[in-house]
Amino acid sequence: MKLNEIGLSKKDYGGAPSTLCRGCGHNAIVSQMIAACYEENIPPEKVVKFSGIGCSSKAPTYFMERSFGFNGLHGRMPSLATGALFADMSLIGIGVSGDGDTASIGMGQFKHVMRRNLPLVYIVANNGVYGLTKGQMSATAEEGLTLKRQGQNLYMPIDIVWEALVGRASFVARSFSGDPKQLKALFKAALNHHGTAVIDVISPCVTFNNSDDSHHSYAWGKSHEVALHELSFVPPAKSIEVKYKKGETAKITLHDGTQIILNKLAHDYKPTDRAAALQLLEKANRKQELVTGLIYINPEQKTIFDIDFLPKSPLNRMPVEKLRPSPESLDEINATMF
Amino acid sequence: MKLNEIGLSKKDYGGAPSTLCRGCGHNAIVSQMIAACYEENIPPEKVVKFSGIGCSSKAPTYFMERSFGFNGLHGRMPSLATGALFADMSLIGIGVSGDGDTASIGMGQFKHVMRRNLPLVYIVANNGVYGLTKGQMSATAEEGLTLKRQGQNLYMPIDIVWEALVGRASFVARSFSGDPKQLKALFKAALNHHGTAVIDVISPCVTFNNSDDSHHSYAWGKSHEVALHELSFVPPAKSIEVKYKKGETAKITLHDGTQIILNKLAHDYKPTDRAAALQLLEKANRKQELVTGLIYINPEQKTIFDIDFLPKSPLNRMPVEKLRPSPESLDEINATMF
Amino acid sequence: MPTVQSLTQTKEIPTAKPIINDFSITVGTVNGSGSQTANMTLIRALFKMGIPVSGKNVFPSNIQGLPTWYTIRVSKDGYLARSETTEIVIAMNPETFAKDLNALAPDGVFLYADDIKQDIPRDDIITYPMPVKKLVSESNAPRKLRNYIANMIYVGILAQMLGIETNALHQALDFHFKGKQKPIDLNMNIIRHAANWASKNYTQEFPYRVEPIDAAEGYIMANGNTAGALGSIYGGLQFAAWYPITPASGLPEALIKYRPKLQTDPETGKYNFVIVQAEDELAAIGMVIGAGWAGCRAVTATSGPGLSLMTEYAGLAYFAEIPIVIWDVQRMGPSTGLPTRTSQGDINLAHYLGQGDTKHALFLPGSVNECFEFGWKSIDLAEQLQTPILVLIDLDMGMNQWMTKPFEYPDTPIKRGKILWEEDLDNLDWEWGRYLDKDGDGIPYRTVPGNQHPKSAYFTRGTGHDEYAKYSEDPETWEANLERLNQKFELARTMVPKPEIITREGAEIGIIAFGSTDPAIREACDYLDATGVPVDYLRLRALPINTDVIDFTHDHRRVYVIEMNRDGQLHQIISLDMPDQATKLTSLTYNNGLQLTADWVKNTIMVEEMK
Amino acid sequence: MPTVQSLTQTKEIPTAKPIINDFSITVGTVNGSGSQTANMTLIRALFKMGIPVSGKNVFPSNIQGLPTWYTIRVSKDGYLARSETTEIVIAMNPETFAKDLNALAPDGVFLYADDIKQDIPRDDIITYPMPVKKLVSESNAPRKLRNYIANMIYVGILAQMLGIETNALHQALDFHFKGKQKPIDLNMNIIRHAANWASKNYTQEFPYRVEPIDAAEGYIMANGNTAGALGSIYGGLQFAAWYPITPASGLPEALIKYRPKLQTDPETGKYNFVIVQAEDELAAIGMVIGAGWAGCRAVTATSGPGLSLMTEYAGLAYFAEIPIVIWDVQRMGPSTGLPTRTSQGDINLAHYLGQGDTKHALFLPGSVNECFEFGWKSIDLAEQLQTPILVLIDLDMGMNQWMTKPFEYPDTPIKRGKILWEEDLDNLDWEWGRYLDKDGDGIPYRTVPGNQHPKSAYFTRGTGHDEYAKYSEDPETWEANLERLNQKFELARTMVPKPEIITREGAEIGIIAFGSTDPAIREACDYLDATGVPVDYLRLRALPINTDVIDFTHDHRRVYVIEMNRDGQLHQIISLDMPDQATKLTSLTYNNGLQLTADWVKNTIMVEEMK
Ligand SMILES: Cc1ncc(C[n+]2csc(CCOP(=O)(O)OP(=O)(O)O)c2C)c(N)n1
Ligand SMILES: Cc1ncc(C[n+]2csc(CCOP(=O)(O)OP(=O)(O)O)c2C)c(N)n1
Numbered sequence A, B: 001m002k003l004n005e006i007g008l009s010k011k012d013y014g015g016a017p018s019t020l021c022r023g024c025g026h027n028a029i030v031s032q033m034i035a036a037c038y039e040e041n042i043p044p045e046k047v048v049k050f051s052g053i054g055c056s057s058k059a060p061t062y063f064m065e066r067s068f069g070f071n072g073l074h075g076r077m078p079s080l081a082t083g084a085l086f087a088d089m090s091l092i093g094i095g096v097s098g099d100g101d102t103a104s105i106g107m108g109q110f111k112h113v114m115r116r117n118l119p120l121v122y123i124v125a126n127n128g129v130y131g132l133t134k135g136q137m138s139a140t141a142e143e144g145l146t147l148k149r150q151g152q153n154l155y156m157p158i159d160i161v162w163e164a165l166v167g168r169a170s171f172v173a174r175s176f177s178g179d180p181k182q183l184k185a186l187f188k189a190a191l192n193h194h195g196t197a198v199i200d201v202i203s204p205c206v207t208f209n210n211s212d213d214s215h216h217s218y219a220w221g222k223s224h225e226v227a228l229h230e231l232s233f234v235p236p237a238k239s240i241e242v243k244y245k246k247g248e249t250a251k252i253t254l255h256d257g258t259q260i261i262l263n264k265l266a267h268d269y270k271p272t273d274r275a276a277a278l279q280l281l282e283k284a285n286r287k288q289e290l291v292t293g294l295i296y297i298n299p300e301q302k303t304i305f306d307i308d309f310l311p312k313s314p315l316n317r318m319p320v321e322k323l324r325p326s327p328e329s330l331d332e333i334n335a336t337m338f
Numbered sequence C, D: 001m002p003t004v005q006s007l008t009q010t011k012e013i014p015t016a017k018p019i020i021n022d023f024s025i026t027v028g029t030v031n032g033s034g035s036q037t038a039n040m041t042l043i044r045a046l047f048k049m050g051i052p053v054s055g056k057n058v059f060p061s062n063i064q065g066l067p068t069w070y071t072i073r074v075s076k077d078g079y080l081a082r083s084e085t086t087e088i089v090i091a092m093n094p095e096t097f098a099k100d101l102n103a104l105a106p107d108g109v110f111l112y113a114d115d116i117k118q119d120i121p122r123d124d125i126i127t128y129p130m131p132v133k134k135l136v137s138e139s140n141a142p143r144k145l146r147n148y149i150a151n152m153i154y155v156g157i158l159a160q161m162l163g164i165e166t167n168a169l170h171q172a173l174d175f176h177f178k179g180k181q182k183p184i185d186l187n188m189n190i191i192r193h194a195a196n197w198a199s200k201n202y203t204q205e206f207p208y209r210v211e212p213i214d215a216a217e218g219y220i221m222a223n224g225n226t227a228g229a230l231g232s233i234y235g236g237l238q239f240a241a242w243y244p245i246t247p248a249s250g251l252p253e254a255l256i257k258y259r260p261k262l263q264t265d266p267e268t269g270k271y272n273f274v275i276v277q278a279e280d281e282l283a284a285i286g287m288v289i290g291a292g293w294a295g296c297r298a299v300t301a302t303s304g305p306g307l308s309l310m311t312e313y314a315g316l317a318y319f320a321e322i323p324i325v326i327w328d329v330q331r332m333g334p335s336t337g338l339p340t341r342t343s344q345g346d347i348n349l350a351h352y353l354g355q356g357d358t359k360h361a362l363f364l365p366g367s368v369n370e371c372f373e374f375g376w377k378s379i380d381l382a383e384q385l386q387t388p389i390l391v392l393i394d395l396d397m398g399m400n401q402w403m404t405k406p407f408e409y410p411d412t413p414i415k416r417g418k419i420l421w422e423e424d425l426d427n428l429d430w431e432w433g434r435y436l437d438k439d440g441d442g443i444p445y446r447t448v449p450g451n452q453h454p455k456s457a458y459f460t461r462g463t464g465h466d467e468y469a470k471y472s473e474d475p476e477t478w479e480a481n482l483e484r485l486n487q488k489f490e491l492a493r494t495m496v497p498k499p500e501i502i503t504r505e506g507a508e509i510g511i512i513a514f515g516s517t518d519p520a521i522r523e524a525c526d527y528l529d530a531t532g533v534p535v536d537y538l539r540l541r542a543l544p545i546n547t548d549v550i551d552f553t554h555d556h557r558r559v560y561v562i563e564m565n566r567d568g569q570l571h572q573i574i575s576l577d578m579p580d581q582a583t584k585l586t587s588l589t590y591n592n593g594l595q596l597t598a599d600w601v602k603n604t605i606m607v608e609e610m611k
């Protein structure tokens, strides 16, 4: 059986069998996350999974059984992850949410985890609909979308990528369950990023929102996707050797020294300028292009861990002696109580 | 005593005496709202006031006693307004919120009222701090702000205007309590707009966040404000006569025929292009300019009222006969129940 | 009989006469496979034959591919609670084959898809392999429909063996497919084909049969969510806001479905009420409160998790005296719990929803018909008392089809409570104040936005206020206002639906129960009576309780309070209202997510009475 | 004496001896004017003289310019509850001048700023006009400090007339200004100046005096929020998330204040615990649950509105068995209510916080010292039981300075409950499952993220799960799990702090109370004893109750349950645990936002006993 550099087989990254519908876009997220972690040689025990409520939020059950996971409350995944990841800052947090879970009920926590730049891979499995409750409009449903039982959506949609950009996320990407190769590459980039890495994955709901003209369907995705670039990686060790090759639009060095190499596809685009990213999106939205790829990244942005003045050693392994201040200190406190 | 065109004196637009601190920026919002409604000849009975919780949210108590008002829950003003305004769509809704009330706990409802484009003047009295709870950081506090008892803010701030722009608000403006003239003009424009009109008012908290280097202080505002233009209005009746005069950068015709005339100040800027607005903001943020004025407007955007297929006559005056379907209809229903 | 042999009959053909119109069927299948249509066709057809029938869907919290059970109870006596025994099992799901086999009663009939190759280690039953794949392929139906059609095969076979009338089946399909001929014919053909095969190959007599009777005469079939929605529409609903959640979504979705037909204004062609899908429950209740405050009859619907999120706003509505109605279609908690299983576990939360001294009246419909009735009555009372009313049902009543009495048109005109408009204020000979108790009943008069009278406006807040709605921190004012709110709550005792009491000759003990457990309790009462333990039954229809409940307890040696939760929440709340009777009230709880059964009630009470 | 005349003395100089160390002072002023410093200086100085003293701030829900009252009680007997009578009034606020005048007891002393020109229609008191403006201008203090300094004037005058020692005042200021000489001198000079003026002009003897004693010996002064924060820190707090709200903010703000001193690691120089200000309470509790789940000792603090928003997540923590501590510093509800007034109205909400059958243990500290003690004990118990613990205090205890016993260092080591790390799992001779009740006490073993053992991980959810944390909808599994949760709750009865019982010779009746009402109840018990009605007093320190409470009720003819809310919430909850005693339990409630007084307790019980 093939093993990765830390001697694990792909099976070691597996989870419970999926109970999602056959063909559900979320299944692609599951399999590509398994592949990404396997190929990046990440020990499952170093990963913690989080999710809210929804079909999408069930996804973490289906990958990496050997990782701790917490399927929390609808729209409240980010707060859970914030508290948990402080316990051991060496862990890698992966959050999976849905468009309803993030853009409807979860908008507040989505926005605030980004401004704190919590190191977390934040995947929004975006199908424009509420799958688990059987097909109501979500906040990302495009204007004019018509669904059974629901009629037509006449509200303006919420654009996850756009929201992430103005929300000051330090890593913003978009991908498509119909493009597994890119999905995996972006997962790898996100797993290596130090900060909140938002990935808006158009992940079709084959049961409730997959008609060809729906903006969250496989058909629409396939015919409208415009991939910005191809991503490849150079681990910290090797990074010196790298030379610019033709077609490369950018090299980004991450916090841990890993380099992301972007190879030009559609546009000659550098994902390091937020203003440019906003432009790109605005245009794409008008032209109804599904722009995918790494849209913005700032490896330097301070995280909530840098901010809170904390030790590197895991808080949750702190010996009890350290947990309680000395008796003397309490005498001093009492002396000042008046 | 001076009376306006509907025979009311300014006193008829007054409210309870303010219990805010002397010099509080929110008091300027109160007085300019009184002036705007008085000058626009709006019958107080046609206005409904809404707010959340905070010093800012107390403001509606201090203007227009003759208007109905509802001081709701912290962060939940928009939902309250949404339900209430359906009762009589001829009413003008004015919502006053704070930066904590909108950008912290209220982010979700803020975002969703905009995408529904509920006709509502949505004022965010933005002082970068929690006034009523005595001076904690709010989500709009700039990076690096230092406050007593709180230490330094190291999170990225939330920019109300930016959020409103990507949130698809149909009217986005920014003003400053230290610039009452412009504040009044923008209130007038908003009162005439058909849709959600977000006004981010930098409204200093003199008690907890008014040090000269704080981005929400009077001093900072005065020295960094860059007003885009001067606004003037032409009521529907007269609008035909209007000719372009030199210095005018734009004429915008509102839903009811009122025209807004913008006279060039700082930039030659047309507030009808969202992409341009995003650019403007991005630049301003980098240059630390406090850009004020009408930043974006789309008078054509469908509102939630247009969307829901409803009668013009007030729902809350609907005669009881109409409220209950006929006995025959129930027989038909029963016949289909199986 | 070779054919029968070849069908590996495992048991002698019983000589006993077949059992007529009195048995239960369990269908084991997977969800998302279209079995719902098949099962609905069966119960609708049975219903059309005039036979009392109930169907209960036990489904998983996902969309496709997991085990699902549907139990059909046929009862000439009209016992429609879930039965603990099942006499006929249809096994379509290999995963649950063994489990389903075990669930079958002795002498029961086991029909299974013959492509499931598992052994059948029971000889006390009759087995009927069904060549589902073969019959499907013969049906030469479109490929993509195959899975779905497999379900119609068992409908056909069962129909044949039980003797379900063809035209009843046709009516069922006709209704389901809204008269569309093509699907009707397609399905009817499959059914016929399967029926024919069965008649040829299952030669021996089937131990269970159905025969047309008229016991279902004058009944309809509906679910509580639809009934609640219709009741609200006939109650003059004007504004609904909601956020999707199982098992409550069906109520607002029924509002969407019926709005065009029932509330389109003939003149303007516009709708007479508003439905908004909110971004979450915090917003849904906020919108409803805004609408209720502004004079619209406003309703929302949710389940446990959503109700929790409504806590803060519900407290505001109580304190600011805003009429709204909240439907809580209960599912199993705590927490996300079992979203697709039934429970009565939100009584405490709903009753005390809000911080501080918040208390709400609860309506507790005990039938689908009553869901309709309480739909309009709850809105009336909310506006009369100017306070939130919560209506609690559960997944079983909300989502399952129940046989019930037809919906009755409201027998009282719409009540809007004390609202003052311009002319009312003009004619007032006293100074109006929003919270002024002019009539001494604790209920003040209110005005609503849009009122153009210069004295009509007031400022509403969740903070302390005086009789004229002015901000106040004055201790006496605060205390007096809270006492007045309490007075309204006491008044509610006399205005909420009274309990229904069924007495029996010589009963010394009683049962208090509510909601979806009614069929099980009634059935159990018959059994207990038969075994010489007559029991009186008080079906509670609302909280707070009135004196009937206290008298009922007084008049019995012991009273069992039966409910579907762990802690006996109703038992707790009512015992607070009769401390001197507290020791008489015995709590019996059933809390596993399934529907209560008559056998459980009977046996549990027998055991208690033996003690 | 002309001077006195000119000061419009209105009453004969009383010949009686002055009253020593036993009276109440009320200062009427406006908030945001700096009067807090003046008042704190007074009570600190009195405390330094060894005199038992309490100060209660009755303030409005805004920041500046509205009426505020501060009442100081001086009691040689150590009675520190709010007193219904006030013997000395200092009137600085024209708006409340008349009201404050009326509040004064007969023979009382009325000191007022002489720029307030209002008539004084009482001749049963002694009036002292204070030339505040004059003395301020003489002080030639910086302009912008004038308003503030006005307050120090009454400190000086009062100090002079009561005989408060100068060095005591100096110590008070020295503490307040953290030893900064400039402000200390500035304030001390004003005080001296005012005192001198008073000594010259108020010639006659003042009817109230203070004298140094040692009754405050061995006490400290602190508020409950600070004590709760310190108790949590000494309890090994590792993670705190919060959202600002009155009156709870003081607790997390004390964490921020004391973290550098108490939890900076000497080696690394880093902090040992985390504090996050969340975007709202939904997030605050979410963070705390995440931290508690991941093995950090986690605490949050809020008040009614925030608690309501925590409902859904609290239910998850109960069901998924995650240790957290929630402090609810109660303010007056329902709804936003009176944010700056005290109450005990969240008992019901806190006890049942969550949908479905959710129940939580509540800690109820009865003194500031106990806030510290319960601070660390609550975290220990939360981790031992793997469940949320709620600690309820109120605005009065949380925000006011109380005289209390010094904080005692924890007498037991930190308890982390059943956590398994790598080596533990290696040495296990049984198959671990997250929800497997190995020990039969209902408490399973848990692992936390970061554990590198390949078998340590599990998936946590709010939905049904089996002993190995696998998803399950199985009815028996569900029921068994909920019963185990209930077993933990029953176990909590024996582990939460036991009640404190104070008995009296020949008492036939009892009182049950808790929290901030303790001083009023103790004082009332003395009065009742004196009037021949001895009362035993059980101070409840936690829910659920243990047998002591039931026995106590058994042993008395009648038991009064006294609490500060409308509905007698505690009375309800405890009567559920003793139905056979229910009729003995009489609910007495006080619900106007002010602190309970001994007179009210005494009078109310006398009336009840007369009945
Ligand atoms: C507080 C609360 N409200 C409502 C629900 C019901 N609910 C479960 S999943 C879901 C939406 C799921 O949509 P999305 O997040 O887009 O995930 P998807 O199923 O589409 O992948 C809702 C509303 C819930 N679980 N909790
Ligand atoms: C649910 C809830 N949490 C917390 C509070 C306490 N609170 C009152 S006002 C406020 C913040 C006010 O800040 P902002 O909205 O910026 O208004 P400002 O006072 O600064 O004008 C908070 C946290 C509350 N009232 N309700």
Ligand code: SF4
Pocket: A019, A020, A021, A023, A024, A025, A026, A055, A056, A127, A131, A132, A204, A205, A206, A207, A208, C063, C064
């Ligand atoms: S319902 Fe939609 S989202 Fe849910 S599992 Fe099926 S396909 Fe996926």
Ligand code: SF4
Pocket: B019, B020, B021, B023, B024, B025, B026, B055, B056, B127, B131, B132, B204, B205, B206, B207, B208, D063, D064
């Ligand atoms: S505290 Fe700040 S925000 Fe509040 S009233 Fe005073 S100045 Fe205004």
Ligand SMILES: [Mg+2]
Pocket: A054, A056, A098, A099, A100, A125, A126, A127, A128, A129, A130, A131, A138
């Ligand atoms: Mg979705």
Ligand SMILES: [Mg+2]
Pocket: B054, B056, B098, B099, B100, B125, B126, B127, B128, B129, B130, B131, B138
């Ligand atoms: Mg603010």
